Amino acid sequence: MIPCKPTGSKLKIIFLSFFVFSVFQVFAQGDVAAGKAIFNSKCASCHQVLKDGTGPALAGVESRHNWSDHNELLKWVNNPAAYMANDSYTQGLKTKFGSMMTGFADVTLTDIGNVVAYINDAATPKTPTGGSGGGEPQKTTNNALIFGIISLILGIIALILMQVNSNLKKMSDDAEGIVRPEPVPFYRNKIYIALLAIIFFIVGGYLVAKGAIGLGRQKDYQPEQPIFYSHKVHAGINQISCLYCHGGAWDSKHAAIPSVNVCMNCHKAINEYTKGPKLYRENGDEVDGTAEIAKLYKAAGFDPNNPNAWDPSKAQPIEWTKIHNLPDHVYFNHSQHIRAGKVQCQSCHGEITAMDEVKQVADLSMGWCINCHRQTKVDFNYTDSTGNKFYSIYERFHNDIKAGKMDSVTVEHIGGLECQKCHY
């Protein structure tokens, strides 16, 4: 028995702080999430947060130049050429990285704020918030788990204390000679049982619902492929355009995996992997790049010693494992997004240029699609010279923009959230 009786007010404080903390968390995430979406769709093709890529690393951006003033940053992002004309710092950047940043005329001040929030969030090293050491090896803190553990511990403590309380009461009653009916043991206490049932129902319902929603989703799916093909080496280091291999994304609903003869366009000449960084599988094993190229030759029926004898028509298809799977009742068209929507590949596929083995970054859920359709602006022809002429038909929006009633047209405005835009 623990000879201690906590006051109710103490418990209250603990619970209260718990709630305040979680509410605060929710707010902070809202900003960051919006920023992340913009970052992925607009910045990620050139910038990384922590490392230099095509452009500089963005971590600590506010501490550099006069970027702490978001208005300045906005001017730069909206029209880099004009800004650079009389700014030596950005001129220096161009010299350092070899190219000027692409302008994003449609980015607003709020967007900048969101992106900066995201960058700051992503740049801060994450430390576990709770006292428990359980979640230590994970890079990102799983808040839900920690809160769960805390609640569980608190719950157990509360239970023990209540039991102690009742025991003490009984002892004092005994001492004072008050005769009370035999107390009901806690496992037959109806209030406890009811409470337990409710908790079980809520937790169980939550888990079932969550599990059901997640059915068929494969976020972070990273199967091992028959050939260790590194996107990092091809699209990252060697800067091969995505469309060189996945040309279907430009013309068709399917981006399609390149046929063996497309690989061979380059690999007829490149038959070993020596210059690039060492390659590792997820489990840490080192990969022999040259041996992987040999696997391609086997499929192609190509003999590097006798390259002229190669007959492309004898090439055998390679059996890749499909990573991004959509249900049959979803119609998704790559060319719609790439060509009409001008969306970057990285917006959905993540930082593919940094991946060796490809991993599914987005969960490809309907909520994820819809969210993007809500935020993404279409290539509207605000003036005669810019944007897609298809949108000339939307007179009402043109008038509203002229009248200043709206400043941009999103996919949602032109019906992008309706069922039969994707389901038919």
Place this chain on the structure above:
Amino acid sequence: MSQNKYWQSFGEVNDPENFKKMAQDEFHEELPFESFDDKGLLDAKAPRRDFLKYLGFSTAAAAIAAGCKIPERKVFPYGNKPENMVPGVAKYYATTYVQDGDVIPVLAKVRDGRPIKIEGNDLCSFTNGGTSARCQASVLDLYDMYRLRYPQHRVAAATDTEPAKFEEFPTFEQADKAIAEAMTAAGGTTVLLTSTIVSPTTKDIISKYSGLKHVQYDADSYSGMLLANEASGFGKKLPSYNFGAAKVIVSIGADFLGTWLSPVEFAKGYSKGRKIDEKNPEMSKHYHFEGHLSMTGSNADERFTHRPSETGAVALDLLSMINGTEETQTIKDEKLEEGIRKAAADLKAHQGQALVVCGSNDKNIQIIVNAINNAIGAYGTTIDWGKPVNYRQGIDSEIEELVAQMEAGQVGTLMIAGANPSYTYYNAAKFNAALKKVKVTVSFNGKMDETTEQCEYAIPTHHYLESWGDAEPKAGVTSFIQPAIHPLFKTRAYQTSLLKWSGNDADYDTYFREYWTGKLGSDGFNAALQNGIKEDEATSGGGSYSGAGLAEAVSAVAAAKKGSGTEVVLYQKVSIGTGAQAGNPWLQELPDPVSKATWDNYALISIPKAKELGIKLNNDYEYYPQKPLVKITVGGKDLILPILAIPGMQADTIAIAVGYGRNDASGVTAAGIGQNVYDLVQYNGTTVDFAVSGATLENTGDKYKIAQTQKHNSYENRKEVVRETTLKSFKASPTVIPDFSNKLEEDFYNNSGGNFRGNATLYPDPETRMTELRWGMSIDMNACYGCGACVVACHAENNVPVVGKREVLRYHDMHWLRIDRYFITDENDADNLKGVVFQPMLCQHCDNAPCENVCPVAATNHSSEGINQMAYNRCIGTRYCANNCPYKVRRFNWADYTGADSFPNNRDQQIVGKLDSVIEQMNDDVTRMVLNPDVTVRSRGVMEKCSFCVQKLQAAKLEAKKENRMLQDGDAKTACQMACSADAIVFGNVYDEASAVAKTREENKNRTFHVLEQLHVLPNITYMAKIRNVDEDDPHWGGGHEGGEHGNEEGGHESEEHKADSTLPSATHVEESEH
């Protein structure tokens, strides 16, 4: 004057009281519900515990099924990708549909290497992109699992119990060797028996095959016409007909819109004369004389019936009246005489703008028809001898000669391609016996049909979508065939076999290419292949009319034996034709335009004949699919067939469709469906006759179920669905329809001060919910002839499932688009048929849709482009929407027709009931290759309906975006619109004033109406009222009928509706006067 009545079923016209009562009863059959009688719940057959057990099990099963690891999916890119091929992008190849003499230039839509849809080739001047139902369905034939898959030879002949046994030839070389050896050993003459060959290269190959005798035989023979034209000085040819140039058309039993000669071309021309310019309403006049009610007859302005044996007499009297006689010579029937008089007068008044066609296969009758056409100046105006056609050139006497030679043992080798005489020949037993006397028999047919079963060697040929080739439908017009897919099975073009066996080692592909590059040069050949069609100017004058044979023909016809008793006429269904494509599930499930029956043939009988047989045409007759079985005895043969009574039949004529009753080897779709009636055909020494007289009928008292699709889609007696009138009435009061609409709006305004369109709803004005794109459709009922090409096109484009006869019987048919057929008869005489209206009925995409607001899960809702959208994966199958749809166009997947369910073999369920084996055929892996990958395959338990081909609309928009341009009118077309050969359907953005659909509505204001407009569902489909070119007043077309009691109110606005009704040009009034 008696009123007209519009009706779909006999119950409506003969027993309206009970009809209404029964219409309110949703289920016409006993439902399998168990009654909870005094035994109590637990003693019921399925007590609560069982229910809970099933519930628990199914939940657990679902959880396990869903919770399993997601299967790993593999992708196979090409090893070596062809240059012009992008996975996911459809390509179109110009080719030609050739079947049974029908030649239709088409485009094959190829997705990822497989043809999935047929479109018309609009570069062709005479079909102009039109197609037929059979042409649309032909893509499914490619994937027919019952096609022959390799060359084979017979090892055991068929016995009474066992079918013939065949064994595979491992290679074509072995087959060639075996056949060559057999042919040498056999000696005798070598004969090639085919249906008409329209291919110039094939003709060339045949002519170069030394010693080969070629016999052409067509199941639907035009010998009579060919011989008559020869006698009239034009040679043994058939001319081109120009229906578009004819102001007066008289057809004596020719179903030229459905099955006669070249219906696609004729429908195109015919529709030119049928479409009305409102400012000056004129249209062609169509007289029709026939024995049974055909599809073309249904579309006639004035239709007269006669016995089939009187065809000659009608033609003769028509000729003599044109030549000036006052009275008919042989026809005694007054009504018929009046009809002939009217037709003759009209023909005479339209010299050079008139046309007479006749469906008879009798040489003498056709000579008389030629004389009529000569007298009315049709030659050179509506009949073009400069472009004679090349199809249906078979002469009946030639096959007679061949059979005689075979019987005499003179034929050493018989090769058969594209013909099926063991089935279509009038005396199949005789043919089969003669075939046994031929030493070497080779069939090139693609399936194990009745003839192939009798042959020793089966060397299957390609489907046209796998072939190279050409077709010359008319002089100077060549349509090319190029493969859209690599041959699926081990088949070979039969021309290659002919080449090899005649000692030429080239295969047909090479031969064909060399033939045409020799003629056109390599660039010219490539251009011709790309266009698919090459048309030259008319070649010859084609001879001039000579009346030499006329006198003889007249006396022969005059002396012809009079028909007696009941006469049987054999006709072709629009869907099945001669039966060559009978194994096609889409065609079997396509309702016949007139009888609305699927999956069967039957005897069409007249209403008086039904009475004579003691059959009551009441509600029960219509409601229950069981139809009386009748024993028909004719020409020493008898057969037992179910009957269907329809109005507008000549009293003593019964009509039976050919093309049914196929062998088992032709596949589950056709085998055992209906009965073969080719053996009723008679040969008169010169030609075969498809009508026989002297039949007797006897009601057996037994019943047989026929699956009809009309009656269960009734509108609960709301008859404002169909609007039609006579040309005279339309001219006299053209604004009846707009007046009705205006009245609705006026009444609404007077009562509530609002706008009928915008305010008569709980919801915001639908217009404000729209973007500047709004899809709409206009359907011209004057140009819809009921052929059903659109229905099949919809099947192909939208993966609409086939359900089989058993399910159609339970009203579970899945057609997104159906064609409703309404008879217009005198209210007191259901047999006095004045016209038939065909109305394509599909989802109306209502802006104020009643289906949308009853869906508990919002699975059906409205898009900003005016489409009533259906999200299959959201649907939980309550079917509230279908209940609330006033047009009855929603279709529910009662069973797993498509194999799309998560659980395999979900079709085998007792609750669903047994499904026909055709479902298994449609779910065969090969057959499923026909599915359109852009459209979801629906699983069991969800609702579906017309989507306006949204996948095509989205594709058109994307294409415009990619090309950085605005959407143009015509970019987006629906499948039904593209299939229609008469251009009855116009579709587009109605907000675009320059679009065809907006213009059509604007220019045809007086005919444009919404079906059931007063319900205020605001459909996005408008119809154009049908106008019959009759010089008669239509009493209920705006004719000031004052109210009375209104049959059925749609809501609380009784008084408004009353006012509106006073101008309502519909049959509602008819019912009122009946009360």
